[in-house]
Amino acid sequence: MRERAVQLGRIAFGVLAAVALCVQGQHAVSQGSPLTDFFSYFTILSNIAGLLVLVAGGVLALRGSPGIPDAVRGAIVLYMTITGLVYALLLSGYSLGLLLPWVDDIVHRVMPVVYLADWLLMPPARRIDRTTVLKWLVFPLVYLAYTLARGPLVHWYPYPFLDPHLPGGYGRVAGACTLMLGLFVLVAAVLAWLGNRLGSRRRDRPPPRHARSAPGRATDPT
Numbered sequence: 001m002r003e004r005a006v007q008l009g010r011i012a013f014g015v016l017a018a019v020a021l022c023v024q025g026q027h028a029v030s031q032g033s034p035l036t037d038f039f040s041y042f043t044i045l046s047n048i049a050g051l052l053v054l055v056a057g058g059v060l061a062l063r064g065s066p067g068i069p070d071a072v073r074g075a076i077v078l079y080m081t082i083t084g085l086v087y088a089l090l091l092s093g094y095s096l097g098l099l100l101p102w103v104d105d106i107v108h109r110v111m112p113v114v115y116l117a118d119w120l121l122m123p124p125a126r127r128i129d130r131t132t133v134l135k136w137l138v139f140p141l142v143y144l145a146y147t148l149a150r151g152p153l154v155h156w157y158p159y160p161f162l163d164p165h166l167p168g169g170y171g172r173v174a175g176a177c178t179l180m181l182g183l184f185v186l187v188a189a190v191l192a193w194l195g196n197r198l199g200s201r202r203r204d205r206p207p208p209r210h211a212r213s214a215p216g217r218a219t220d221p222t
Contacts, residue, residue: 007058014054020106041158046079070124075136077119084112123198
């Protein structure tokens with residue numbers, strides 16, 4: 001019963017994120033913002049990937065099929081946790097621009113908590129190793145390269161700490177990128193440790209009573 005509730009919750013929150021992103025995308029385009037800019041935010045890309053994982057994972061689990069690999073889930077949890085932390089520490093004081101306030105709450109506050117809770121409630125079935133953790137860092141590095149390469153071409157940067165035209169120039173950007181990389185590594189290590197620790201406890205937990213044979217009752221030899 002508890003697991004079914006978790007799967008239904010995954011689907012519901014995934015749909016909520018999808019609705020928020022669709023409304024925000026339509027609003028941004030209606031205000032003259034290029035759709036390519038909308039899809040150039042780390043927050044947007046992480047939420048899109050996350051809602052797909054939530055909905056697909058929930059539907060597959062309800063059908064009794066293998067769910068989304070834990071390595072993929074862990075990557076999404078990392079990206080969304082970083083999204084929430086960076087917003088809280090660096091971006092919450094900046095103007096929302098075209099971002100609708102209720103969408104801002106969902107993508108920056110609600111969904112990061114949902115993914116983290118999902119990771120803790122349903123920890124990985126298999127141990128997350130260091131190689132997997134390193135693979136989680138590939139997407140942020142690719143995103144950073146894309147953003148810094150595209151910025152000079154379109155004269156636009158999704159986040160102020162990546163804009164070299166602001167005071168401090170490329171030196172400030174380099175410092176921010178170094179700090180961000182350190183934050184990614186630290187959070188990834190913590191998430192892997194938590195997942196492994198909670199996962200081991202879950203694996204060691206005895207099966208529920210209804211899954212065992214009743215005492216004195218013959219079991220079906222087939």
